[in-house]
Amino acid sequence: MADKVNPYEEMKKMVDKAGKTLGLEPGLVEVMKSPKRELSVNFPVKMDDGKVRVFTGYRVQHNEARGPFKGGIRFHPQVDIDEVRALASWMTWKTAVVDIPYGGAKGGVVADPKQMSVGEIERMTRRYASEIGIIIGPMKDIPAPDVNTSGREMAWIMDTYSMQQGFSCPGVITGKPREIGGSLGRPEATSRGLVFTVREAAKKIGMNLKGATVAIQGYGNVGAFAHKLIERDFGASVIAVSDSQGGIVSEKPLKYEEVWAHKKKTGSVKGFPGTKQIANEELLELKVDVLLPCALENVITKENAGGIKAKMLGEGANGPTTFEADAILAKNGVLVLPDILANAGGVTVSYFEWVQNNYNFYWTETEVNTKLDQIITRAFHEVWDMHEKYKCNMRDAAYLVAVKRVADATKLRGFYP
Numbered sequence: 001m002a003d004k005v006n007p008y009e010e011m012k013k014m015v016d017k018a019g020k021t022l023g024l025e026p027g028l029v030e031v032m033k034s035p036k037r038e039l040s041v042n043f044p045v046k047m048d049d050g051k052v053r054v055f056t057g058y059r060v061q062h063n064e065a066r067g068p069f070k071g072g073i074r075f076h077p078q079v080d081i082d083e084v085r086a087l088a089s090w091m092t093w094k095t096a097v098v099d100i101p102y103g104g105a106k107g108g109v110v111a112d113p114k115q116m117s118v119g120e121i122e123r124m125t126r127r128y129a130s131e132i133g134i135i136i137g138p139m140k141d142i143p144a145p146d147v148n149t150s151g152r153e154m155a156w157i158m159d160t161y162s163m164q165q166g167f168s169c170p171g172v173i174t175g176k177p178r179e180i181g182g183s184l185g186r187p188e189a190t191s192r193g194l195v196f197t198v199r200e201a202a203k204k205i206g207m208n209l210k211g212a213t214v215a216i217q218g219y220g221n222v223g224a225f226a227h228k229l230i231e232r233d234f235g236a237s238v239i240a241v242s243d244s245q246g247g248i249v250s251e252k253p254l255k256y257e258e259v260w261a262h263k264k265k266t267g268s269v270k271g272f273p274g275t276k277q278i279a280n281e282e283l284l285e286l287k288v289d290v291l292l293p294c295a296l297e298n299v300i301t302k303e304n305a306g307g308i309k310a311k312m313l314g315e316g317a318n319g320p321t322t323f324e325a326d327a328i329l330a331k332n333g334v335l336v337l338p339d340i341l342a343n344a345g346g347v348t349v350s351y352f353e354w355v356q357n358n359y360n361f362y363w364t365e366t367e368v369n370t371k372l373d374q375i376i377t378r379a380f381h382e383v384w385d386m387h388e389k390y391k392c393n394m395r396d397a398a399y400l401v402a403v404k405r406v407a408d409a410t411k412l413r414g415f416y417p
Helices: 007-022 026-033 081-097 118-132 151-165 189-205 221-234 256-266 280-284 323-331 345-359 365-390 394-413
Strands: 037-046 052-061 069-076 103-110 141-145 213-217 237-243 246-249 276-278 290-293 312-314 335-337
Touching: 007 026, 007 081, 007 323, 007 394, 026 394, 037 081, 037 118, 052 081, 052 118, 052 141, 069 081, 069 118, 069 151, 069 345, 081 103, 081 345, 081 365, 081 394, 103 118, 103 141, 118 151, 141 151, 141 345, 189 221, 189 290, 189 312, 189 335, 189 345, 189 365, 213 221, 213 280, 221 237, 221 256, 221 290, 237 256, 237 280, 246 280, 323 335, 335 394, 345 365, 365 394
Parallel strands: 069 103, 069 141, 213 237, 213 290, 290 312, 312 335
Antiparallel strands: 037 052, 052 103, 237 246, 246 276
C-alpha cells in the first residue's frame, strides 16, 4: 500500500517551486506557506439516543493579504488538521488565480453525517458554528459548503451566527438557499467553471468536445452537474462515472437525467442498467479524451499516474493529483487543468453571493453565469500565457499567477507593526 500523502506538504512544495521561479525572498515565501490562524475545537452534541458525543472541528485561516478569509466547511470522518491547512491554502491560491478579493480559509468536523439523523447533523452544525463564531464574520471569514455540506447546513450556520449577533447576517456565509440570500447559479457554479475551463483548453489543443469521451470520478454535486453541462452544452459523451460505492462504464453515452435519477433512487450509480461495474481506480485509467476527478484529494499518485490515458484532466476536486504524479502526467503529455483554476467557479459565485448580500441587490441567473464565464475565461488565458512564458505545466503556471498576486499584495501592505 502506498504511503499516505500529506496534502499540506504537497501545497508547500508548489509554493516553494513558484517562489523560486519568481525569485521571491525566502522569508516572504515562508509567510505565504504558513497559515495565519488555526482554531481547533472539541464540542459536545446530544445524540438522538440521549447520549452525549464529543466532536472535533477545525477552522484554519491561511492568508488575508488580498481580502477577508473565504473557504468551505466539510463534514467527513477523515478530516484532520493538515488536510484543513492544505484546503485553506488552496483557497488562497484559488481566489488569487481568478483575481477575486479574498484570502483562503477552510473548516471541517470529524464526522460521518451519513450515519447521523438530520436532527443530529443540525445540532452538530449549530454547535460547531457557535464554536468558530469568534473568528468568522461578513468582513472577517465567510464559510461555504464543501464535502457533505450544502445549503441546508449553511442556512443553520447563518441562523446561528445571526442569533448571536441579534440581527440577520446573510453575508456571513455563502452557498445559502436563495430564499435567505443565496445566489442564483450557485449550485452548479463549481461544475460550470470546470466545464468552462475544459472548453477553453479544448480550443487550445484542437479537441472537439462534441462526441469527446469523458469519465467522471465522483458523482456528487460537482461531478453530476459537470456531466449535465458537458453533455448538454457541448455534446460530449460521458461513458463512465463513479461514486464512493463504485463505478460504471458503458459503450454508449450515459445520459445525465437517467443516471442522476438512478442515483437519487438507489443512493449510488452502481447497478445502472446496461453498464459494467468497475472500481474507482479502474475508471481513472480508462482510455478517454477527458478525465474529471471530482471527489477527494490524492486519488492520482505516482503509483497510478503512468496508467492515465486521458488527453486532458480537469480537476473538479481539490488536490486530486499529487506533486509526484504531476511530473509523470506532464512527461506523458496529459494536459492537467489544476484545481486552483478548474474548480474555482464555486468560490467565484460565492463571491458574487457575498457582494449581493452586502448590497442587498440580487442578480439574475443569466447575469451570474455570464460574469462567471468572463472571470474563468480570463483566468484560464492568464494561466495559459504564464504556461507558455515559462514553458511549464498548467499547475505550475497557475501557482505562478497566484503566488505573484499574493506576494505583491503582501509586499504592498508590509508587516504590522
